[in-house]
Amino acid sequence: METHLNDLDAAFLFKGAPNDQCQAPHIGYVLKGKYGMRIADGVEEVFEAGDAFFIGPGHTPIIFAGCEIVYFTRTEDADREIPVAMANLMKYMEEQGMEVPAVPPTPRTLGVSGFLRCCRSSVPCVS
Numbered sequence: 001m002e003t004h005l006n007d008l009d010a011a012f013l014f015k016g017a018p019n020d021q022c023q024a025p026h027i028g029y030v031l032k033g034k035y036g037m038r039i040a041d042g043v044e045e046v047f048e049a050g051d052a053f054f055i056g057p058g059h060t061p062i063i064f065a066g067c068e069i070v071y072f073t074r075t076e077d078a079d080r081e082i083p084v085a086m087a088n089l090m091k092y093m094e095e096q097g098m099e100v101p102a103v104p105p106t107p108r109t110l111g112v113s114g115f116l117r118c119c120r121s122s123v124p125c126v127s
Contacts, residue, residue, distance in 0.1 A: 001031070004067045011038065011060035012092060013085040023057040024081045028071025035069050036062030 014022050021040060028035075029052045036046040040058035047053045053071075073081075093100050 001068060001070045004033075004035075004063045004069075005065060006063070007065050008063040009060075010063055013088045014060055014081075015084075015088055017081065017084045019058060021058050021060055022081055022085075024073050024077035025057055026053075026055045026071045026073050028053050028055075028069050031068040031070065033067035034064045035067045036064065038062060 011020070014020050017023060019040065028047075030047045030049050032049050034046050034048045035053075036044055037053075037055050037059045038044050038061075039055070044062060045053075045055075046062070090100055
């Protein structure tokens with residue numbers, strides 16, 4: 001489960017991926033608030049609490065404050081996408097003057113959104 005505290009257009013996380021977009025399909029469910037995706041043709045799709053969704057390859061996330069979601073991604077797809085997103089996240093953190101952990105978490109311990117949450121708090125980022 002992911003809880004998002006801030007609005008964020010997360011397209012920057014996928015710069016350098018094919019078409020600068022996430023290529024992993026996801027199946028999910030919005031528990032609270034709303035969650036969005038910008039798909040390959042520029043159309044934005046927003047899902048609200050109670051909505052189940054499937055997003056195919058070629059999208060970027062649009063995160064809304066207060067959103068709680070659960071979603072599933074095949075391990076091999078996540079393993080392919082996370083290195084690009086994590087590199088972009090580390091770059092963003094450095095540019096923003098945020099503390100970058102000496103040993104970044106692995107995709108399986110936190111994932112991108114978990115990493116964003118812990119690095120904005122006082123909780124150590126390495127689990």
